Amino acid sequence: MLWLLTSADMGKPSDPAISSNTPNYIWAGDIIGLLDALGEQQAIVVGHDWGAIIAWDLALLRPEPTFLAVES
Numbered sequence: 457m458l459w460l461l462t463s464a465d466m467g468k469p470s471d472p473a474i475s476s477n478t479p480n481y482i483w484a485g486d487i488i489g490l491l492d493a494l495g496e497q498q499a500i501v502v503g504h505d506w507g508a509i510i511a512w513d514l515a516l517l518r519p520e521p522t523f524l525a526v527e528s
Contacts, residue, residue, distance in 0.1 A: 457496070461487070480506075484513035 487510070491499055503511035 483510045
């Protein structure tokens with residue numbers, strides 16, 4: 457199954473719930489929670505720019521070999 461998440465609107469003043477000041481490990485934790493809620497046991501995470509940093513944090517928080525972080 458393929459899921460696409462985007463943070464393209466991150467930090468826009470029109471949405472105060474999304475903040476560019478949110479630590480990256482919080483975003484990574486949210487992704488872990490989403491994967492757990494979906495029952496996904498494996499994931500390949502591809503991140504670009506700030507998404508790559510979040511992918512790295514995800515790999516640090518969930519280092520099982522079934523999780524792969526790729527920077528683009």
